[in-house]
Amino acid sequence: MERKNYTVAVDLGSSSVVVAVGSKGAEGTLDVACVVSKPVEGVHAGKIENIELVSRAIREAVEEVQEQLGIRITEAYAGISGDFVRCARHTDHVFVYDPQNGVNRKDVDALFDRMRNVQAPDDETIMERVPQNYMVDDSQEVRNPVGSFGKKLSSTFNFILCLRTPIQRLEMALKRLGIKMLGVVPGALASSEAVLLPDEKEEGAAVVDIGAGVTDVAVYYRNVVRYIASIPMGASAINRDIRTMSVPEKHVESLKQKYGSAVAELASDEKLIRVNGRTAREAKDILLRNLATVIEARATDIAEFVLQEIRDSGYDGKLAYGIVLTGGSARLKDLDELFRRVTKMDVRVALPEAGISEESQARIADPAFSTAAGILLRGAEQGGCAFAERPQSPADASAAAEPRRPFAPVQPPQPAPGFRHVPPRPHQEEAPAAAAAEPAPEEETAGQRERSGERPASEAPRRKRDWGSIFQKTFDKINKSFSAAEDEEI
Template identity: 80%
Template sequence: METKNYTVAVDLGSSSVVVAVGETRDDGRMHVAAVVSKPVEGVNAGRIDNIELVSRAIREAVSEVEAQLGIRITEAYAGISGDFVRCARHTDHVYVFDPETGVSQRDVDALFDRMRNVQAPDDETIMERIPQNYMVDDSQEVKNPVGSFGKKLSSTFNFILCHKTPIQRLDMALKRLSIKMLGVFSDALATPEAVLLPEEKEEGVAVVDLGAGVTDVTVYYRNVVRYTVSIPMGASAINRDIRTMGVPEKHVESLKRRYGSAVAELAPEDKLIRVNGRTAREAKDILLRNLATVIEARATDIAEFVQQEIKDSGYASKLAYGIVLTGGSAQLKDLDELFRRVTETDVRVAVPDVGIAEESGELAANPAYATAVGILLKGAAQGACAVVEFVAPAASAPRHVRTGGPACGACASGSGPTSSGRFGAPSRFRTARRSACGTTRSPTCSCAPARTAPGGSAAPCAAPARSSGTDGSACRPHSGPAARAPAGTPENRTPPTAGRAAGTRGGTPRGDRFAAQTRLELHIPESIRQGEPKFHGRRRRGNLTPGERSRITQQRIEQRLHNLPFNDL
């Protein structure tokens, strides 16, 4: 195993969890290596209610990413969204250290130090501190105060606050998977990083991230985040309204995406669609115009909430680039047209295509992945995540094993050492032999053994890769232990000293007592056999006296213990 750095993002939504892994290129762009989305339960409007269900969904997504990339994820960045995330403004000032030389960087750092000392309420934590503007002597607003003349430097900061409990639950869900959460970002700040161009941030734009349970609104102006808010309403409210039409819950989402429209007058008036029920008799027909009417009513509510939040930000009249829609629910047909009619401004639907490599465009070209890609970009700016990359072991060369029968092909000469028992006893199972090409062959395949050529190199094996014997059997690749086969004919057996030069005794490798089992031949004394019928094999023992049986058994035991040849009685 070797360690490799990636950036890992976990975007936990109300209906799905997205896990993305990327790597920063030398040119600064993010290469998205993998993106996986899985349905999730146990999340209500961005808040984790059932950590067991959430951990299970994250585990499925993480496991699939790990399988795709051959890594094990140990660290990740996460995003969070819900009505428990809010922004608050705070204004503070410092006096210029030397008014005659103007405002210096020392004065700006002193102002930042004062802002860092601002404490959040006991049940909240500060996620971001974003300076909004700088004022010199309370009269002149400047973008960069360094060099300006004045006695007093003040600024307004936008604090992004979040309740501690949702963050703790998210951290707990990741720790169940042995994943360390390196940082957590507000989805409202992460999503614009993947969909907005620099000129849009400068001239003014509102990003609306439409999720299942939460709708995030972020207002940019002069390249600064001016306002963020999370509306606890999303596409799940539209799904609940469609359920009131008698549509089974399992068909609601597919029906909305395939046939739904956010503008009723753009839907066909006389077109019907059939929705399956529990049985064929329960199937019903729905008019597309009626479906669009239900969707439009709830989508209009969401658009009006968004419009009101933009007005509350104070920048409604300064958004030159209008509204950018993104998120999984932004794929609803004609939703951009509905927002255009309600807000009376320009609207476009965006996919994450900013800051990522061109070859990653197709993989991440989905509005539902905008937040995950944004978390990747923000996380990469803070530091990559440590993951463990698994390196597959090098595949060993296939071994040539004879499955049975006579010698194969050109190697039918029958030469080469075979395995026999200790002190010349014939071997019941011969050990596999290795040919010159490095392949392992079974004892019944009498291919020529490896030969050492001058210079230490092995001579090539004359046997082909696959060759058939006279019985139709063939050599086959084999990666396990050598196949055991009965001993060959007596004339093919080798003398006891055949394998001693190779570090064996009696042809059997030392230390491997059971590699070659010895066949025990029972010889009955002539005096006992006289007048008795001839028996074969183990039946002879039944004609012996108890004393003779005991002696034979004792000799067998001694032979096993001391590896001695079996003598006649």
């Protein structure tokens, strides 16, 4: 089988962690092989507060990816967001080596070298250096200065900085799982790579990625990222407000996504939704208009903060394509309409489609996966990740060994192999008890596997690691609570 050149992305958010694996296709687009999302605790506003809880959640997502693809992940690219990520501008210049023949590539490289020598504060690290413009003799701005005539070449660079501690904690969480972090990408830039169209980058657009604890803003103009910011507020603030309506926490997210609206005016003022409590007597009815009023108040705060960041960037009024909403919370009903009313700009909700192959778009068609898709795109440009062909776990080792047993049919199917794994019984009187247990379909299947010579020991680790079914049962309970109240109109 041909070995894939996989790239692995880890997007750690405040409420979930997304692990995605992809590879560059023949046409240069990204083929997404697998995407897994798991809930996470121990992260506040993008910063890891509990390394144990975070490592556990990443491990669950990584193990599920490994099982699906039959690989063991050893390297990955990661994304990071929070108010500890910021941008700062710096202007510098060089004198042209040969003014008679104009600016050449060496002059531009010399300017880049000067920018690379710029040092960040002791507690910060430089993640990106993005040239904003080039000036020749302080009078003429050009996109490509090579060939221009002048004596001095200057440029303003946008430096994207991040505190060292959050990066170190993220690297530590991956290292605990035996994964080397090859690089870290600002979440605001990663989302933009996956959702912005070429025209939007050229004519101007602001990407707003609304997560649980952080809202990232990235402003693009003339195909250059001009400004990024992280607002330490997201959907979790809306959830806390809904919680004040005496709604049990386990129902808040489902209630918001299924019945909520970001514009109270567009919600029904006659329709009620029943939310179950601990008992039937404690069930309560909530007017949809009241729910939308609570959501609108906090969502308006987020929209106003975003508008202020766009103004601070200096590109307010220059963004022809307005705002592009993405992130898990962009799925909230009427959120785009709220942003239109607050910012007076065009707004659209975007899925991660830019640079993604058509075959993979259905697999990753969720705004919550935009950052992970962007990390994959960035990582694929820098190079794939190292991985082993098979996970180093007893279950997967047994599964991998089974196809290599071509001589299995030669062995007798019934006698010795069937009883080899069964503990000795003292008396045959116990046989009726065993027969009474035969109607259970699972036990019959296990017996059939023993008679065919398979190893039942390889199944035990799979059950222990089937975290997806555990969380699915939790969500099923939530859905049952709402299904009991499907008679919404009261």
